Amino acid sequence: MGPLSTAPSLHTVYLCQISPHISCGACCGLYNVSDPSRRNLEAMLIRRTRWFAEVPRTVAGIDAFKTSVEGTEPQERPFPDFHHCAFLGVIEDDGRRVGCLLHPLAKGNEGTDWRGLSYYGGMACRTYFCPSARQLPSRWLTAVRQSMNHWYLHGLVVTERRLLAALFTELENRLGRMINTADFSEPVPAAALLTTLTTLKMNWPFRRQGAPGVSNYFFEDGLYARPAVKRKTKTLPASRFEDIFQELDSGFSSTDDIEDAEAKIEGLLIALEMTLTIK
Structure with missing residues (x-):
């Protein structure tokens, strides 16, 4: 399932379906489940895809599939007002990645676009792109694309607009460019370091x-604004990485905790800076 013609133009880098193993289903509520671990999500998506393969491609058949999925899976959500789509599944071609079971290019649909039966409707599915895609510079989005090796982390990180902005701004300030x-680009080790840095989110x-x-x-x-960094007492100092800590949903009970957290970020930023300086 390749890039759609409705991908945003301007300066934007396409982030939805990238490679055989990298794609994003975050806007469909992929991670908005009670257990958003990679293992659970992979099992859930594969199970749905197997079920959907047996579903008659009719309105009644697809509606019945949705009812069945919602009746057999936990419906508790970290964000109750953020819809989780029952039609998320896997695309299996020369790889495996998250994708839409209703897409016209999905197996069994024979070119018919069934996305109008989804919660937001076909138009939203075709035209919506996340704030990262529309607001972050192409160079940052390209770096993320080049660094990811699996759909799970890609979808978690690429939608973190403010976290990516804070990290890349700090990195570019250090590099002076x-x-x-x-x-x-492969095989530059910076890609692996960026993956390690973004993995902190998990x-x-x-x-x-x-x-x-996550x-x-x-x-x-x-609706669900991320709060400021939580501190056990008002005497705990602010950090030079305050923006990063906020986007990681942080809370600190001591100065030692803050210093430890700063050391984790600093170590990875230094490693990235050194790698990009000497390459």
Whole structure:
């Protein structure tokens, strides 16, 4: 399932279906489930795809599939008002990645576009692109595309507009220049380092109590605004990485915690800076 003709033009880099193993289903609520672990999501998507292969391609058949999925899967959501689409599945061609079971190019649909039966309708599916795609510079988006090796992390990270902006701004300030395509091209080790840096989102040890975990409500309508960094006491100092910590949904109980968190970010930024300086 290749890029659609409705991809945003301007300066934007296409982020939805990239390669045999890299795609994004975040805008369809992929990670807005009670267990958004990679293992659980992969099992869920594969199961749905197998079920859907047996579904008659009729309105009644597809509606029945949706009812069945919603009746057999937990419906608790980190963001209750963010719809999770039951028609997310996997695309299996020369790889495996997340995709839409209703897309006209999906197996079994024989060119028929069934996306009008989804919650938001076919027009939204064809035309919506996340804030990252529309607002971040092409050079940053290209670096992310070049650095990802699996759909799971790609979808988690590429929708984190403010986190990516904070990280890349810090990196470019240190380099004294803008990054470019060659910086993160294979086999440049910077790509692996960027993946390591963005992986912090999955296992950030300083995530605040009550945070929704890896899930991200990236629609900029104020419904689930990410709060400021939580501190156990007002005497705990602000950090030079305050923007990054906020986007990682952080909470700190001591100065030692803040210093430890800063060291994690600093170490990876230094490694990236050194790699891009000597390449």
